[in-house]
Amino acid sequence: MSVELTGAEITIRCLQEEGVECIFGYPGGAVLFIYDELFKQDQVRHILVRHEQAAVHAADGYARSSNKVGVALVTSGPGVTNAVTGIATAYMDSIPLVIISGQVPTNAIGLDAFQEVDTVGITRPCVKHNFLVSDISELAVTMKKAFYIASTGRPGPVLVDIPKDVTQQKTVFDYPDKLSMRSYNPVVKGNAKQIKKAVDLILGAKRPVVYTGGGVILSDAAKLLTELTKMLNYPCTNTLMGLGGFPATDKQFIGMLGMHGTYEANMAMQYCDVLIAVGARFDDRVIGNPKHFSNENRKIIHIDIDPSSISKRVKVDVPIVGNVPDVLKELIRLLKDTEGEPDQNALREWWNQIDLWRARDCLKYDRASSIIKPQMVVEKLYEVTKGDAFITSDVGQHQMWAAQFYKFDKPRRWINSGGLGTMGFGMPAAMGVQLANPKAKVACVTGEASIQMCIQELSTCKQYKLPLKIVNLNNRYMGMVRQWQEFFHGNRYSESYMDALPDFIKLAESYGHVGMKIEQPEDIEGALKEAFRLKDRLVFLDFMTDQTENVFPMVPGGKGLSEMILV
Amino acid sequence: MRHIISLLMENEAGALSRVAGLFSARGYNIESLSVAPTEDPTLSRMTLVTTGSDEVIEQVTKQLNKLIEVVKVIDLVDGNHIERELMLVKIKAIGADRDEIKRLVDIFRGAIIDVTDRSYTIELTGTSSKLDAFLENIESSAVLETVRTGASGIGRGDWVLRV
Numbered sequence: 001m002s003v004e005l006t007g008a009e010i011t012i013r014c015l016q017e018e019g020v021e022c023i024f025g026y027p028g029g030a031v032l033f034i035y036d037e038l039f040k041q042d043q044v045r046h047i048l049v050r051h052e053q054a055a056v057h058a059a060d061g062y063a064r065s066s067n068k069v070g071v072a073l074v075t076s077g078p079g080v081t082n083a084v085t086g087i088a089t090a091y092m093d094s095i096p097l098v099i100i101s102g103q104v105p106t107n108a109i110g111l112d113a114f115q116e117v118d119t120v121g122i123t124r125p126c127v128k129h130n131f132l133v134s135d136i137s138e139l140a141v142t143m144k145k146a147f148y149i150a151s152t153g154r155p156g157p158v159l160v161d162i163p164k165d166v167t168q169q170k171t172v173f174d175y176p177d178k179l180s181m182r183s184y185n186p187v188v189k190g191n192a193k194q195i196k197k198a199v200d201l202i203l204g205a206k207r208p209v210v211y212t213g214g215g216v217i218l219s220d221a222a223k224l225l226t227e228l229t230k231m232l233n234y235p236c237t238n239t240l241m242g243l244g245g246f247p248a249t250d251k252q253f254i255g256m257l258g259m260h261g262t263y264e265a266n267m268a269m270q271y272c273d274v275l276i277a278v279g280a281r282f283d284d285r286v287i288g289n290p291k292h293f294s295n296e297n298r299k300i301i302h303i304d305i306d307p308s309s310i311s312k313r314v315k316v317d318v319p320i321v322g323n324v325p326d327v328l329k330e331l332i333r334l335l336k337d338t339e340g341e342p343d344q345n346a347l348r349e350w351w352n353q354i355d356l357w358r359a360r361d362c363l364k365y366d367r368a369s370s371i372i373k374p375q376m377v378v379e380k381l382y383e384v385t386k387g388d389a390f391i392t393s394d395v396g397q398h399q400m401w402a403a404q405f406y407k408f409d410k411p412r413r414w415i416n417s418g419g420l421g422t423m424g425f426g427m428p429a430a431m432g433v434q435l436a437n438p439k440a441k442v443a444c445v446t447g448e449a450s451i452q453m454c455i456q457e458l459s460t461c462k463q464y465k466l467p468l469k470i471v472n473l474n475n476r477y478m479g480m481v482r483q484w485q486e487f488f489h490g491n492r493y494s495e496s497y498m499d500a501l502p503d504f505i506k507l508a509e510s511y512g513h514v515g516m517k518i519e520q521p522e523d524i525e526g527a528l529k530e531a532f533r534l535k536d537r538l539v540f541l542d543f544m545t546d547q548t549e550n551v552f553p554m555v556p557g558g559k560g561l562s563e564m565i566l567v
Numbered sequence: 568m569r570h571i572i573s574l575l576m577e578n579e580a581g582a583l584s585r586v587a588g589l590f591s592a593r594g595y596n597i598e599s600l601s602v603a604p605t606e607d608p609t610l611s612r613m614t615l616v617t618t619g620s621d622e623v624i625e626q627v628t629k630q631l632n633k634l635i636e637v638v639k640v641i642d643l644v645d646g647n648h649i650e651r652e653l654m655l656v657k658i659k660a661i662g663a664d665r666d667e668i669k670r671l672v673d674i675f676r677g678a679i680i681d682v683t684d685r686s687y688t689i690e691l692t693g694t695s696s697k698l699d700a701f702l703e704n705i706e707s708s709a710v711l712e713t714v715r716t717g718a719s720g721i722g723r724g725d726w727v728l729r730v
Contacts, residue, residue, distance in 0.1 A: 120581060125592050129635040132581070149635060182730060183577055183638040308629035311622070 028075025030102025056086020092419025128156030153186030215279015292560025599717025
């Protein structure tokens with residue numbers, strides 16, 4: 001007779017079967033049996049965070065930097081509600097996560113039990129899918145489905161809610177090898193006719209632009225994308241989520257586009273005649289006002305795995321639904337087999353135009369300033385790490401400067417909350433990155449407002465000796481809020497001043513870390529070098545930066561891409 | 568324009584709330600929604616009546632298809648189809664009105680399924696607009712209660728929605 005296992009044992013066995021090495025969580029009443037099983041084994045490592053939001057962000061950073069499914073484990077009620085911000089963050093950026101949540105026993109569900117919430121209901125709008133396991137016989141197959149759904153198609157977080165009694169009951173453990181779901185069959189290959197049409201459009205282009213997003217990163221298509229772009233010699237721009245999809249140091253890279261994109265990228269996007277959109281979704285921060293964008297005539301090819309991303313905000317001419325690498329491979333093959341080639345004269349003229357836009361030097365700032373310019377800190381960070389670090393960020397001005405000034409040549413090196421814009425994401429995400437890449441240099445570029453939203457994780461970093469470098473661009477303001485108030489609200493800085501800041505140095509030291517305060521531009525490089533020399537220590541670098549600095553260029557809300565405010 | 572979206576989905580707890588949640592979260596209209604299990608008890612069939620521009624309806628169908636439990640989605644308005652809705656309506660019926668109402672029920676091919684000395688309860692089946700037309704012919708103060716199922720629909724001829 002086969003051995004019967006408890007639901008808690010099965011949960012852990014499923015993680016082992018999926019090859020999960022590391023999970024992030026916080027114990028509580030409803031998950032005590034699962035934690036008991038975790039204790040009895042050593043295959044799955046558990047990282048104890050200090051707040052459930054951080055558990056999900058850390059699993060998220062782990063997933064983004066490694067292309068594995070990130071796993072978080074939280075208890076019922078407040079455990080879940082704390083996790084919601086993390087789940088919504090992952091959902092907006094299509095990150096493959098499995099979140100296991102405890103639930104009150106099945107006979108208590110619906111009775112307003114202690115630490116009960118309708119987890120499936122609360123998380124439904126911000127997960128790719130969720131399950132309530134009300135029968136232990138369904139547990140193993142549900143876990144299998146969760147990993148399958150999270151990691152295939154357009155990835156996303158999947159939540160599995162397990163009532164406490166289910167973790168105690170017993171059944172025979174049988175983990176399915178394969179799944180087939182009649183209601184879920186993500187497409188892979190693009191339509192051949194559509195790809196052929198795309199080839200004709202690509203070769204006929206006079207002013208082409210390749211515009212790529214997070215889909216290129218998530219599907220590991222950066223190499224193919226680079227190959228395609230190089231063989232065509234077309235300009236390439238990345239979205240905030242797409243940085244690293246094409247090498248930023250390559251001369252064909254025209255910078256990030258969008259609200260804080262470069263002048264040349266936004267102008268090229270607006271005035272191109274053929275746009276090749278790959279794994280991107282034309283969101284409001286990328287193209288600004290869609291009506292203004294549509295004023296110019298251009299043909300759009302849109303490659304995406306999610307049909308609902310196509311023709312959502314902008315009508316496209318050649319939609320190709322498919323897995324980005326599969327479609328790119330086919331495109332490259334067809335382009336190699338085709339006799340025709342792009343109109344080189346037109347392309348030369350187009351590059352000349354782009355170079356004129358580039359000459360506008362839209363990212364310039366006062367390098368001679370006696371006050372630390374935040375841009376310079378990021379530039380020095382890039383130099384000191386030789387462009388090879390993993391950079392996470394929080395949300396605000398520092399995020400934009402990191403995106404603009406750190407040149408990402410590789411995918412999965414730039415980790416930020418692009419869609420939801422979650423302050424507090426940076427440090428916990430960096431913990432996940434460091435655990436997935438123990439030898440790598442990991443820095444979190446943040447601000448004094450964002451960092452305080454998950455500051456408690458300094459404790460987690462101490463427990464697991466995570467040698468993060470926290471690059472705090474401290475301008476004593478919620479910088480991006482202040483910038484909008486300056487531009488659009490008559491300099492009325494309503495509640496955007498961060499009064500009563502802690503002494504970050506002492507704070508870091510109280511957690512057993514190293515703190516450094518940097519007040520002079522000439523000390524930036526030395527401090528960064530020193531921080532990275534301290535290989536096994538977390539270093540909190542508190543840079544006192546210019547309070548008045550703004551992020552340029554800027555496409556104001558509701559405006560078109562060519563209507564940038566320039567420095 | 569009015570569309571009749573017909574879909575098959577896994578007959579699982581919570582599937583309905585995913586559809587309803589999608590419509591409210593994305594600001595789509597629902598005029599009516601009816602759902603019940605099919606001959607295969609693992610599948611439910613849902614009919615949703617909605618209005619919107621072509622772009623909105625395209626998004627509605629794409630978003631519905633994205634739901635993990637949804638197996639198939641069609642828009643019945645894309646082809647020839649039959650649409651029916653059931654209405655039960657209780658009408659004040661006193662004196663001379665009783666004959667008049669009975670004649671109207673005959674004209675609309677309805678049936679009187681419950682009678683008191685002061686009221687008729689009428690069962691009426693047809694397209695939603697036919698049911699509307701019936702109600703328009705009754706003085707509104709005489710209508711005591713209406714219950715409508717919302718439209719369900721099916722493709723004509725060989726057009727079949729199945730797994």
